Amino acid sequence: xxxxxxxxxxxxxxxxxxxxxxxxxxxxxxxxxxxxxxxxxxxxxxxxxxxxxxxxxxxxxxxxxxxxxxxxxxxxxxxxxxxxxxxxxxxxxxxxxxxxxxxxxxxxxxxxxxxxxxxxxxxxxxxxxxxxxxxxxxxxxxxxxxxxxxxxxxxxxxxxxxxxxxxxxxxxxxxxxxxxxxxxxxxxxxxxxxxxxxxxxxxxxxxxxxxxxxxxxxxxxxxxxxxxxxxxxxxxxxxxxxxxxxxxxxxxxxxxxxxxxxxxxxxxxxxxxxxxxxxxxxxxxxxxxxxxxxxxxxxxxxxxxxxxxxxxxxxxxxxxxxxxxxxxxxxxxxxxxxxxxxxxxxxxxxxxxxxxxxxxxxxxxxxxxxxxxxxxxxxxxxxxxxxxxxxxxxxxxxxxxxxxxxxxxxxxxxxxxxxxxxxxxxxxxxxxxxxxxxxxxxxxxxxxxxxxxxxxxxxxxxxxxxxxxxxxxxxxxxxxxxxxxxxxxxxxxxxxxxxxxxxxxxxxxxxxxxxxxxxxxxxxxxxxxxxxxxxxxxxxxxxxxxxxxxxxxxxxxxxxxxxxxxxxxxxxxxxxxxxxxxxxxxxxxxxxxxxxxxxxxxxxxxxxxxxxxxxxxxxxxxxxxxxxxxxxxxxxxxxxxxxxxxxxxxxxxxxxxxxxxxxxxxxxxxxxxxxxxxxxxxxxxxxxxxxxxxxx
Ligand code: BGC
Numbered sequence: 159x160x161x162x163x164x165x166x167x168x169x170x171x172x173x174x175x176x177x178x179x180x181x182x183x184x185x186x187x188x189x190x191x192x193x194x195x196x197x198x199x200x201x202x203x204x205x206x207x208x209x210x211x212x213x214x215x216x217x218x219x220x221x222x223x224x225x226x227x228x229x230x231x232x233x234x235x236x237x238x239x240x241x242x243x244x245x246x247x248x249x250x251x252x253x254x255x256x257x258x259x260x261x262x263x264x265x266x267x268x269x270x271x272x273x274x275x276x277x278x279x280x281x282x283x284x285x286x287x288x289x290x291x292x293x294x295x296x297x298x299x300x301x302x303x304x305x306x307x308x309x310x311x312x313x314x315x316x317x318x319x320x321x322x323x324x325x326x327x328x329x330x331x332x333x334x335x336x337x338x339x340x341x342x343x344x345x346x347x348x349x350x351x352x353x354x355x356x357x358x359x360x361x362x363x364x365x366x367x368x369x370x371x372x373x374x375x376x377x378x379x380x381x382x383x384x385x386x387x388x389x390x391x392x393x394x395x396x397x398x399x400x401x402x403x404x405x406x407x408x409x410x411x412x413x414x415x416x417x418x419x420x421x422x423x424x425x426x427x428x429x430x431x432x433x434x435x436x437x438x439x440x441x442x443x444x445x446x447x448x449x450x451x452x453x454x455x456x457x458x459x460x461x462x463x464x465x466x467x468x469x470x471x472x473x474x475x476x477x478x479x480x481x482x483x484x485x486x487x488x489x490x491x492x493x494x495x496x497x498x499x500x501x502x503x504x505x506x507x508x509x510x511x512x513x514x515x516x517x518x519x520x521x522x523x524x525x526x527x528x529x530x531x532x533x534x535x536x537x538x539x540x541x542x543x544x545x546x547x548x549x550x551x552x553x554x555x556x557x558x559x560x561x562x563x564x565x566x567x568x569x570x571x572x573x574x575x576x577x578x579x580x581x582x583x584x585x586x587x588x589x590x591x592x593x594x595x596x597x598x599x600x601x602x603x604x605x606x607x608x609x610x611x612x613x614x615x616x617x618x619x620x621x622x623x624x625x626x627x628x629x630x631x632x633x634x635x636x637x638x639x640x641x642x643x644x645x646x647x648x649x650x651x652x653x654x655x656x657x658x659x660x661x662x663x664x665x666x667x668x669x670x671x672x673x674x675x676x677x678x679x680x681x682x683x684x685x686x687x688x689x690x691x692x693x694x695x696x697x698x699x700x701x702x703x704x705x706x707x708x709x710x711x712x713x714x715x716x717x718x719x720x721x722x723x724x725x726x727x728x729x730x731x732x733x734x735x736x737x738x739x740x741x742x743x744x745x746x747x748x749x750x751x752x753x754x755x756x757x758x759x760x761x762x763x764x765x766x767x768x769x770x771x772x773x774x775x776x777x778x779x780x781x782x783x784x785x786x787x788x789x790x791x792x793x794x795x796x797x798x799x800x801x802x803x804x805x806x807x808x809x810x811x812x813x814x815x816x817x818x819x820x821x822x823x824x825x826x827x828x829x830x831x832x833x834x835x836x837x838x839x840x841x842x843x844x845x846x847x848x849x850x851x852x853x854x
Contacts, residue, residue, distance in 0.1 A: 165296060166755060171768075171790025177269050177320050178328040183373030186471040188407070189833045204455060207462035208444050211425075212436030216415075222246020222284055225411070226465055229528030230276070233466065234474040238332070238411075239284035242291045242575075243306045243532060243663070244275050244539040247282040251490040251664060253276075253541035255532045256291060256317075257641050258501035258660035259308030260703045261730070261765045264791045265320040267497060269361065272331075274490045276589070280328040285472070288332050288378060291537070292318040292364045292378050293339045294710045295642065295686050299698050300609040301342035301589045304641025304661060309686040312786045312810070315364035318640045322372035326478075328672040330468055334378035336411055337361055338707060339394055341382070341609045342592045343700045346416045349383035351678050352707040355779075357384075358814040360709055366404055375408045375468045379429065381417055387469070388419045388519050396428030407471075410480065414536075420453045423523065430461045443825025456558075459682050459688050486542055491665060498662040498669035500765060504680040504731040505646075505688070506656040510577065510633045512676025513734055517576040518559040521548055522569065522627055523620070526562065526581035530639050532661035534592020541664035547581050547637065550667025554675055564762040565623055578631035580673065582620045583610075583639030590641075592733040610700040614645040621649055628652040635837040637670065639842035643688045647724055658682070679733040681765035681791075683834065687713045690726040709782060717783035729771050729834040734760030738768065739799065741831050741840040745851055750806040754831055758794035765793050770804050771838060772811060775826035779813050784830065787811075804831075824848040 178184055199207070210226040210233070227235025240246035242256050244267040252299075253259070253271055262268070272290075291305035291312050305803070310592040322331045337352035337363050352361060368374040377400065380389040389395060390412045400406045409430040412418040418432040421443040440583055447453035469475070484490070504511070513519065529544035545553070563569050572578050590608025615621065616638075628634040628649070635655040638644055648657060657680060662669055672678050689695055695717055710718050710779040713727040714838045739755040754768045771790035788804035811827055812820040826845045832838035843854040 159665070166801045168803060169790065169792055171802055171804040172265055172316060172786055177265060178323045180370070181323040181373065182239055182472050183326045183375050184323075186373070191467060191470045195466045198231065198233065199459055199463055202462070204458065205441065207230070207458050208439065208441055210462040210465045211430060211458070212432045212439040213434040216435050221245070224433055225433060227651040232530065234285070234469060236286050236465070236469075237284045238286040238288055239279045239282060239535040240288045242289040243537050244749065245278040245282050245284065245287070246483070246539055247279070247284065248540070249486060249542045250278050250664050251486050251494055252283070252531050252541040252544070253494050254498045254501050254663040254666070255304040255641055255661040256307050257304050257685060258294075258662060259497055260313065260317055261503050261660065261682035262497060262500040262791070263313070263683050263789050264351060264500055265316050267500060268317050269324035270493055272321035272499060273327055276325030277480060278485045278490070280355045280472060280477070281482050281484045283331060283479050285474050285477065285559070286330040286332055286390045288334065288536070289325070290318050290321045290331070290333055291335070292333050292368065293335055294711070296340040296707065297695060297698050298614060298643035298686055299692070299700070300340050300642065301533070301608050302535070302591055303686070304532050304589070309687065310361050310685065310786050311363050313789065315328060315367035316789070318364050319367045319372040322368050324373050326373070326375065328377035329364040330472055332376040332378045333365060334375050334409065335380035336365060336377045336389060336400070336410070338384050339380035339382050341700070341702065341705065342608070344703055345381045345592070347382070347703055349386050350707050351704055354816040356815045357710045361398065362705065367408050368447040368625050369400070369404050377406070377408065377410050377471065379410055379412055379417060380725050380839045381413050385768045390417045390429050391420055391423040391427045392425040392775060401428065405456065408468055422447050425453055425457055425461060430464045449787060474682060495657035495665035495669050498666050499673055499678045501660055501662070501682045502669070502673050503682040503684055504655070505547045505658060505725050506650060506653070507731055508654045510635060510654040511674065513577060513674050515558050515675060517732040518574070519551070520561050520563060520572050520578040520631065520761045521580055521581070522563045522572070523581040525583055525585070525639055527564070528529055528585075530583070530661060531663060532586065534586040535591025535593050535608055537591065544664045545667030547667050547670045550669070550671040551579070551674070553668065554671035562696050565619070569627060572627060573630045573632060575632065577633040577635060578627050579635045579637060580624055580627050582616055582624060583640065583644070584616070584641070588617070612700060613650070614643055614689070616644060622650050625652060629679055629813060635674070643686050645689065645691060647690045650724070658684070676733060676762070679762050679764035680730065681732055681767070683726055683728050683730040683767050685727070687716055687723045687727045690722070690724045691715070692718070694721045694723065709780070711842060713772055714782040714785070726834055728767070728835040729836065732764045734758055734762040734764040734796065735831060736764070736766035738831065738833070738840060743842040748808045749805055750829065752788070752804040752806065752829065752831065754802045754804065754840070755797040756792055756794065756802060758796055761796045763793070763795045765791050766833065767791050768802050768804070768833065770806065771830045771835060773828040773830060775828065777813070777823060781813065784835065788834070822846065826854065
């Protein structure tokens with residue numbers, strides 16, 4: 159009886175205290191920092207100040223890009239290290255790419271990734287991590303989609319700020335690329351054209367959250383233009399919005415090489431530090447501009463002060479470098495595996511998964527035997543060991559009867575096995591940061607082409623391989639590697655199971671084995687809609703020099719066009735069943751608290767991801783059919799029930815008016831809760847009459 163009356167276990171979807179604990183940026187004594195910065199500036203010559211606002215040299219030294227610093231004045235240099243999937247300096251833990259981590263919908267896990275990546279950067283003697291990448295995945299063909307978390311603004315903000323707060327226990331972070339950087343092939347020239355409403359509602363909120371809530375210490379500007387002006391010299395972005403509206407106290411550094419286009423315009427607009435070296439911000443150009451009256455010494459002092467501010471705030475002069483043994487330590491390796499396991503999205507399963515170790519298995523495809531960790535651009539991380547899918551399956555249990563077929567092997571006897579597991583997908587050759595190199599294929603060089611994808615299908619040879627296997631095998635399971643949506647409609651009906659495993663990091667193979675054999679249930683959800691065909695999405699031109707950005711892309715676009723995707727945003731299957739048993743909604747001051755009870759009604763443990771979407775009725779402006787406004791994750795044993803508390807502030811319900819700013823309009827708001835964007839069985843409707851909120 160007592161048991162029955164006990165309240166359910168209750169968890170917060172986003173536990174601010176937990177997520178932000180230890181973030182140095184949030185514990186700064188600003189008054190004291192200001193005094194110290196003033197003291198330092200007063201002791202510096204103009205030349206010393208100019209030195210503070212630029213990088214040292216084009217190439218990194220042991221993975222570190224240096225900027226500023228003065229031994230005589232006891233001012234440390236910034237030592238910046240890429241990036242979004244771990245420390246790009248020597249050997250380090252290669253975590254699953256950010257889009258995979260986005261699929262976990264697990265903010266606490268992402269905080270732990272931030273903690274680990276930040277600690278490894280610090281152990282490499284770095285003090286700034288050039289991450290997270292939080293550019294919206296406007297179109298899944300974008301080459302750098304894998305570096306980012308999501309097509310959704312809210313989801314991006316929650317994941318991004320969790321990484322920031324984790325990493326800022328150890329180092330400064332640098333959310334990038336500010337802003338609207340989402341096309342690779344023309345990234346140095348393209349102008350992202352955007353109206354004010356879409357800018358504020360769709361493309362900036364996640365940056366704002368990292369800056370305002372996460373106190374991100376720096377921001378990297380983008381290569382592209384916004385409304386015709388290079389981001390590196392964009393006064394509205396760098397000064398009006400970032401500083402005046404958001405109160406940003408950190409520094410802006412340029413993206414590398416072509417990120418700073420001018421001396422005077424860039425500095426005056428609010429570009430604080432030129433990276434990786436002072437080409438535009440060199441002594442001569444700056445002195446000349448001051449002599450010509452185009453630049454003032456005060457502005458240089460201001461820039462130098464912004465750099466010094468974070469050096470003092472994070473006490474960089476006195477921080478101890480952690481022991482190198484933390485790099486690729488057991489805890490980080492296990493974390494990489496846990497993240498991978500939680501990131502896999504089971505898209506189809508016709509009674510074939512999980513496998514048992516008594517089944518005979520044919521593993522097919524070259525990618526099964528390849529360490530496929532993602533692109534080889536600036537986010538590449540090298541680990542001392544990587545478990546491929548094949549190695550992971552082989553290591554799972556000695557008793558597994560497993561045979562490997564390379565892509566060109568004779569598979570005529572594949573029907574003798576109980577199941578065939580095909581590993582297919584993309585590599586750094588098909589997508590990634592665009593770094594053209596002639597060495598690409600000859601010597602396996604670090605640098606590789608990457609770039610955007612013209613279409614979303616697999617290479618033809620892989621589609622053929624999947625079909626051939628499906629024709630002959632008893633059961634066919636396809637594992638897809640890649641950093642974004644892949645079009646599967648031409649072959650998916652022929653296979654029995656399909657799981658997106660992204661670029662799963664150094665422990666990917668072990669994670670794959672554990673999920674396939676049912677040691678863990680898959681629990682990832684899609685952070686990007688998988689369309690049936692690229693034709694369902696907006697026009698996609700990789701050579702575009704002007705692109706219009708509006709409120710609609712991803713699921714918002716598909717909803718507007720009433721297009722049914724192959725797999726919707728937020729979707730992912732599991733080996734168990736979760737039932738939402740009830741929704742309670744309370745209003746306290748200027749926010750809603752939604753309590754969702756989730757029960758694991760199946761017979762395996764697993765993670766459930768309740769999601770909150772909001773729809774609007776009688777709005778005076780055009781609104782998306784629905785928008786994600788909350789999500790959380792609960793781990794549940796079979797039969798277990800737990801409550802998830804999702805908080806929804808009124809600020810999330812506003813639209814942006816170019817004249818009035820954020821408007822909480824009098825209209826009807828439908829709060830819809832479920833387990834995927836197309837599965838929202840619970841609804842709570844509220845009308846705001848301009849003063850009061852009334853349940854309907
Ligand atoms: C990328 C940045 C990266 C920088 C340094 C640039 O090309 O766009 O994301 O941090 O290089 O490697």
